[in-house]
Amino acid sequence: MAGSSRTSRLSLRAVALGYLGALLIAPVGMIFYKTFEDGLAPPLEAITSPEGLHALQLTLLMVAVAVPLNTVFGVGCALLLVRHRWWGNRLVDAIINLPFAVSPVVVGLALFLLYGTDGWFGPLLAENGLKVLFSTPGMILASIFVSLPFVVRETVPVLQEIGTEQEQAASTLGANAWQTFWRVTLPAIRWGVGYGVVLTTARVLGEFGAVSVVSGEISGQTETLPLFVSQQFEQFNLAGAYGASILLALLALSTLLVMNLLKRKEGA
């Protein structure tokens, strides 16, 4: 009996690790190998080309705008959802999940229909000389859309778990709502918010579909790093595609690392 349960345990382990190996670990290992096959120079050259550097810059700009906006929105919205009973909460809660249900391409299409030349706001924007589509504002809007739910979804459960006793104690001792928020609530939920911020950042860094549709993929102008990868691949410049991919993969791996650190902090 003990022998057969040991065999089944080992075979389950082999199946699980084999599947992960073939699907995840081997391909990711392979791309690292391919990138540095001919040394450090080719991938480095590709990333430090003017287009590569511009793509990196634009990607960081997306992060710098979308992440703070969605973080402030996320924390405020989570407080409203958890601490204020209101008939509209269920509706808000459902709308926040919408970006998870929408294909990135549909996000791009939606922005097209609003800000394109025939779009709802298109003529108005054209009159005022503003360009949203095929330029940075449209790409930022797409990034905000796809990464909107993360901070809310991470903060709501933490707020529910910490309860309100400490906050009540603070306000009994004379703290006003603002002080209570900064001194009691925010420190208590910081790891949850942090986790949400990490996920938001990862999503904005890597978003491809939505940004690709609205950007028009103009090389050196509206190209983020993920778009740069596909562009380089289509131009058969594999060194460039691999180089940028490795950069994104390293960012993803550091995301995983931070996520695990935060998990431990949250658990503690």
Place this chain on the structure above:
Amino acid sequence: MEARTATVAQPRAGVRLPWAGAGLGRGLVGLYLSLIVLLPLAAVVAKSTEGGWGAFWDAVTGPQSIAALKLTVIASLIVVAINAVFGTIIAWVLVRDEFPGKAAVNAIIDLPFALPTIVAGLTLLTLYGSESPFGINVAFTRVAVVMALLFVTLPFVVRAVQPLLIELDREMEEAATSLGAGGFTVFRRIIFPNLLPGLTAGIALAFARALGEFGSLVLISGNIPFDTEVSSVFIRSQIESGNMSGASAVSVILLVVSLLLLACVSFAERWGNRHERDERRKKRWASRLLSRTGWGPGGHA
């Protein structure tokens, strides 16, 4: 001062938003959600029905559109079935087994979420494309579509099942074994029913993700109409050729199916919590599952 009187009036209120009342906050939240999410989606719905239901239906049932929808649905079903089985096995191994490097394996499960989709596609292409060191070339075939979807949806079932498995009471299994039940009977009668809410949520989320997936497919699938073109790629090609109402019609179909799947997820969460009366002890796993596909309270590393 206002906060204090509010606390007296509502003893369990806790911190309220630090600005002038919740009304302003609600207004801002509503405005943000409308501008960023609702208005764009409304534009898609409006565009899809611009020419009436007839035009909508014609766009959805066009031969290329139907071929793409069929491939998307069938590939997603296959992918979800495979990942439901392997995801449950992986979750089991991560919870019940002990081996060196387990923490690293557990961390790597989230890699498909963290890795940009375009990189995921390129990654699979280097190993299973024309330059495959194993001589396995699936590039530009339907197998490649399934493979890319397997990659991006891998974490869902694992992360949905794992927290339920951690909490599962082992005494039940021991009791069943001591009463003479075999390993398979214990799994079928005791473990599986307890994992079912998580499994449902994981499957629904993986399915929704697979239906809309784009980035990981563009490089590896070849986007061949009537062969390897999925719905999201079809929508993209319609946008490029200026057929916005056609693109919108297919988008609405995807949107509706995904919304139904999301409803399944929140149903599964309530189902998983059906025996829990205390609001604060309820497990919020589905809520987190949505954003990161979850960790149990206290973490499972």
